[in-house]
Each structure stands twice: as C-alpha cells, then as structure tokens.
Amino acid sequence: MTTFDKREEGFEKKFAHDEELKFKAFARRNKMLGLWAAGLLGKSGPDAEAYAREIVITDLAEHGDDEMIAKLKADLGTKATEQQIRKQMSELLTQAVAQVQKSG
Numbered sequence: 001m002t003t004f005d006k007r008e009e010g011f012e013k014k015f016a017h018d019e020e021l022k023f024k025a026f027a028r029r030n031k032m033l034g035l036w037a038a039g040l041l042g043k044s045g046p047d048a049e050a051y052a053r054e055i056v057i058t059d060l061a062e063h064g065d066d067e068m069i070a071k072l073k074a075d076l077g078t079k080a081t082e083q084q085i086r087k088q089m090s091e092l093l094t095q096a097v098a099q100v101q102k103s104g
Helices: 003-040 045-062 065-079 082-103
Strands: none
Touching: 003 045, 003 065, 003 082, 045 065, 065 082
C-alpha cells in the first residue's frame, strides 16, 4: 500500500466517523425536540417517549427538517411558532453535539 493509499484510507475513515457522529447528534437532537414538544402538549413518561420516537422517525423517513417542522407545527398549534421550533432545534443541536462528542 502506497503512502497515498494510506492517506486516502485515513480520510475515508475520518469521513465515515464524522458522518456517524453527525447522524447521532441529529437523532439525539430530534429526540430531545420531541420530548420538548411532548412537554408542551402535556405528555409525560411513556407517552412523551413515544411522541419523541415519532419525531425521530419523521425525520428519518423524510431526510430533512421541513417535514418534521411541519408535523411539530401541526401538532403544537398555537403552543409554538415555527420560529420557536427552529430556535429550539438550534439550541438542542448544540447540546446534542456536545453530548455525542463527550460520549465518544
């Protein structure tokens, strides 16, 4: 294996690792967002966990925030605006990234 091949392999491994961390951070953010929304809806315990899973699944199925935001807006009604949802998403992503990096 040449030095170039080793270097390329190293970049590929780093890219794969970074993508895995990104996926974990977004999944964690979505779960926390679901729990936040569940709280606004008056859900707790297993009901809140089930709702959070719904939010995670919505994002996984649609591969993007737009469908998830639309679901949250519809579910929350007047309890939160799109701007509030997006702000919460941003704050929770920061927390999720820190948690994922800490856990390794």
